[in-house]
Amino acid sequence: MGMSMSDCIRSSRMIPMHRGPFRMRIYERENFGGQMHELVDDCDNMVERFRMSDCQSCHVMDGHWLMFEQPNFRGRMLYVRPGEYRDLRDLEMSNLARISSIRRITDSC
Numbered sequence: 001m002g003m004s005m006s007d008c009i010r011s012s013r014m015i016p017m018h019r020g021p022f023r024m025r026i027y028e029r030e031n032f033g034g035q036m037h038e039l040v041d042d043c044d045n046m047v048e049r050f051r052m053s054d055c056q057s058c059h060v061m062d063g064h065w066l067m068f069e070q071p072n073f074r075g076r077m078l079y080v081r082p083g084e085y086r087d088l089r090d091l092e093m094s095n096l097a098r099i100s101s102i103r104r105i106t107d108s109c
Helices: 046-050
Strands: 023-029 033-039 057-062 065-070 074-080 083-085 101-104
Antiparallel strands (some): 023 033, 023 057, 057 083, 065 074, 065 101
16 A cells, blocks of 8 residues: 555554454443444444444453544544543544544554
């Protein structure tokens, strides 16, 4: 996958390798409100899979994940590691309009 002249890398970070299970609960609204779904694998389209148009909070139990603005792991992304995120909009680097797909960070990413 090549990069064009208009593409650029805006930030980078080291992510610890995780070989164990992956588990995350996603919530439709902030403060763990609204619909809740548990993820243990990648989700390429939240609307199709869960009938959920957005994810505003989450609890990452296991693994490291990337949340994407568009379906099929496209667009801007947000990295989340184990912990509770009561409002994804409040995260320092979050300028995502919405979260539409989520992928585990694995050896093969």
